[in-house]
Amino acid sequence: xxxxxxxxxxxxxxxxxxxxxxxxxxxxxxxxxxxxxxxxxxxxxxxxxxxxxxxxxxxxxxxxxxxxxxxxxxxxxxxxxxxxxxxxxxxxxxxxxxxxxxxxxxxxxxxxxxxxxxxxxxxxxxxxxxxxxxxxxxxxxxxxxxxxxxxxxxxxxxxxxxxxxxxxxxxxxxxxxxxxxxxxxxxxxxxxxxxxxxxxxxxxxxxxxxxxxxxxxxxxxxxxxxxxxxxxxxxxxxxxxxxxxxxxxxxxxxxxxxxxxxxxxxxxxxxxxxxxxxxxxxxxxxxxxxxxxxxxxxxxx
Amino acid sequence: xxxxxxxxxxxxxxxxxxxxxxxxxxxxxxxxxxxxxxxxxxxxxxxxxxxxxxxxxxxxxxxxxxxxxxxxxxxxxxxxxxxxxxxxxxxxxxxxxxxxxxxxxxxxxxxxxxxxxxxxxxxxxxxxxxxxxxxxxxxxxxxxxxxxxxxxxxxxxxxxxxxxxxxxxxxxxxxxxxxxxxxxxxxxxxxxxxxxxxxxxxxxxxxxxxxxxxxxxxxxxxxxxxxxxxxxxxxxxxxxxxxxxxxxxxxxxxxxxxxxxxxxxxxxxxxxxxxxxxxxxxxxxxxxxxxxxxxxxxxxx
Numbered sequence: 001x002x003x004x005x006x007x008x009x010x011x012x013x014x015x016x017x018x019x020x021x022x023x024x025x026x027x028x029x030x031x032x033x034x035x036x037x038x039x040x041x042x043x044x045x046x047x048x049x050x051x052x053x054x055x056x057x058x059x060x061x062x063x064x065x066x067x068x069x070x071x072x073x074x075x076x077x078x079x080x081x082x083x084x085x086x087x088x089x090x091x092x093x094x095x096x097x098x099x100x101x102x103x104x105x106x107x108x109x110x111x112x113x114x115x116x117x118x119x120x121x122x123x124x125x126x127x128x129x130x131x132x133x134x135x136x137x138x139x140x141x142x143x144x145x146x147x148x149x150x151x152x153x154x155x156x157x158x159x160x161x162x163x164x165x166x167x168x169x170x171x172x173x174x175x176x177x178x179x180x181x182x183x184x185x186x187x188x189x190x191x192x193x194x195x196x197x198x199x200x201x202x203x204x205x206x207x208x209x210x211x212x213x214x215x216x217x218x219x220x221x222x223x224x225x226x227x228x229x230x231x232x233x234x235x236x237x238x239x240x241x242x243x244x245x246x247x248x249x250x251x252x253x254x255x256x257x258x259x260x261x262x263x264x265x266x267x268x269x270x271x272x273x274x275x276x277x278x279x280x281x282x283x284x285x286x287x288x289x290x291x292x293x294x295x296x297x298x299x300x301x
Numbered sequence: 302x303x304x305x306x307x308x309x310x311x312x313x314x315x316x317x318x319x320x321x322x323x324x325x326x327x328x329x330x331x332x333x334x335x336x337x338x339x340x341x342x343x344x345x346x347x348x349x350x351x352x353x354x355x356x357x358x359x360x361x362x363x364x365x366x367x368x369x370x371x372x373x374x375x376x377x378x379x380x381x382x383x384x385x386x387x388x389x390x391x392x393x394x395x396x397x398x399x400x401x402x403x404x405x406x407x408x409x410x411x412x413x414x415x416x417x418x419x420x421x422x423x424x425x426x427x428x429x430x431x432x433x434x435x436x437x438x439x440x441x442x443x444x445x446x447x448x449x450x451x452x453x454x455x456x457x458x459x460x461x462x463x464x465x466x467x468x469x470x471x472x473x474x475x476x477x478x479x480x481x482x483x484x485x486x487x488x489x490x491x492x493x494x495x496x497x498x499x500x501x502x503x504x505x506x507x508x509x510x511x512x513x514x515x516x517x518x519x520x521x522x523x524x525x526x527x528x529x530x531x532x533x534x535x536x537x538x539x540x541x542x543x544x545x546x547x548x549x550x551x552x553x554x555x556x557x558x559x560x561x562x563x564x565x566x567x568x569x570x571x572x573x574x575x576x577x578x579x580x581x582x583x584x585x586x587x588x589x590x591x592x593x594x595x596x597x598x599x600x601x602x
Contacts, residue, residue: 024417044427044430075413075420077411077413077418077420077421077424078417080420080424080425081423081424083388083392084385087384087385087388088385091384109411109412109413110378110410111410111412111438112378112410113463113465113467114465115327116325116376116378119376119378119381119382120378120381120382122382123381128345129345137410137412137438137440138471139438139460139471140465140467140468140471141463141467141468141469141470141471141472142467142470143465143467143468144467159440159441162440162441162442164441164442165444166414166441166442166444166445167441167444168442169442169443170439170441170482170486170489171440171442173485174476174478175474175476176475178477181471181474181482184471184474185471188471
């Protein structure tokens with residue numbers, strides 16, 4: 001049995017790519033060739049048609065970027081918004097990513113305790129049919145984390161220091177030992193993570209740390225060397241390759257950097273304007289390749 | 302337009318009941334007359350039949366307890382576990398609760414930021430078809446909370462001090478100002494809540510505080526008087542009516558106390574053993590009535 005984290009690291013090295021392609025189907029950014037904007041006048045009534053358009057879009061993005069990434073990350077909210085039709089598109093997207101040899105990190109930020117957390121794990125990390133990993137929220141403590149780690153072939157990414165402007169509200173509160181809440185959360189996760197270490201020395205319990213706070217990212221990496229990171233906030237949110245360098249060890253291991261809009265909707269960027277909107281897949285491939293190389297260029301490989 | 306919180310308080314007073322009936326369909330606790338246990342040998346293959354059994358069970362529980370409660374709280378994980386069939390049962394359950402004049406608090410503990418949090422709000426608090434309120438997780442800060450409050454007819458219940466044994470791991474960390482994280486979270490929520498106050502003086506931004514920590518519950522109530530509480534942990538988890546008294550103001554307002562298993566599966570209790578298992582609805586009604594009276598008995602009404 002191969003640990004989730006070892007499998008992820010192996011795929012990253014096969015592809016020589018440390019990026020993660022987010023699949024966040026923002027409806028108002030879709031090419032007209034994929035989604036007829038008339039459907040959006042009454043999205044509740046057109047959920048099925050919209051969900052089908054998203055599936056088509058996702059398959060094109062996956063097909064186009066599979067060469068440049070080990071993992072894709074569907075953001076669940078965008079699928080849940082479309083009801084059962086959206087969830088069907090989510091599962092078909094997951095299946096398509098697997099067909100293309102990719103791992104799937106489901107971004108659902110689920111959290112609950114005991115039997116309820118276990119029910120979420122059964123829903124999204126089921127041994128036969130679930131995704132490979134899921135984002136979770138650690139606020140409930142240990143009870144809310146270990147139920148997601150029972151199957152060693154699956155992983156969980158706990159929010160640690162998030163990329164958004166208001167992440168400081170709770171995560172940066174100062175503790176009486178001179179540390180901040182996110183540092184205490186880091187040490188708390190690292191303690192649990194010890195019980196789920198793969199052969200690579202990284203744990204199936206991973207963490208989410210934003211590229212938008214490079215100083216904190218470097219501090220957290222030094223504090224918890226066996227925790228693998230998912231790093232959002234590159235590109236659209238302002239983080240660059242130099243900002244995330246500290247997340248990687250000397251072997252170039254330790255993190256994947258996510259980009260969603262910057263790849264999905266690359267066709268809208270000035271630099272790809274020579275491509276027609278229906279060639280959004282080609283633009284996504286070029287953006288993914290560029291990002292892959294950008295990250296690799298700052299590593300001492 | 303009536304604020305969610307005013308609507309909730311009005312319904313509570315109509316029913317003179319401060320309980321919330323959780324709808325947590327634990328499959329292994331279901332009566333044999335509702336769910337054929339043979340289906341559970343391969344639940345992934347029998348999702349549709351299991352989801353239909355749950356819908357029947359929920360309707361019976363709602364029908365039986367509607368007289369004794371203002372609000373029901375489906376725990377999303379149990380429905381999500383059953384895929385799209387489970388989600389259809391969830392929405393049909395919500396609709397049935399509305400038909401019976403009840404409010405619905407969806408327990409999904411969702412959390413994300415900006416446009417993604419907005420997508421969750423559209424999924425579960427949609428003006429025409431969504432639930433009345435949703436539980437959320439505050440770890441991401443303000444960005445992760447306000448998107449759930451845009452529609453004043455809807456409410457959000459943020460986790461504050463949860464009822465589980467390991468809630469102390471993060472929530473009780475000591476801050477450099479002598480307070481604990483949950484106290485800082487309480488003040489943080491109260492600040493946001495000011496912008497969403499109804500005529501009753503309570504806010505559409507409510508909080509989840511466990512009955513299992515009565516000392517903390519009383520402290521938090523004193524700290525943030527305009528925040529309404531959802532209080533889990535009564536009964537099965539060990540909290541009693543005296544433990545939750547401090548949550549209520551002099552008018553008997555300020556909280557609903559949740560019970561899930563203690564009502565749903567009351568038919569399994571020693572005290573209702575004279576009722577046959579297929580009379581689980583009757584047992585649930587008796588347990589709900591008893592709990593309602595138990596809570597009211599400690600209030601100075």
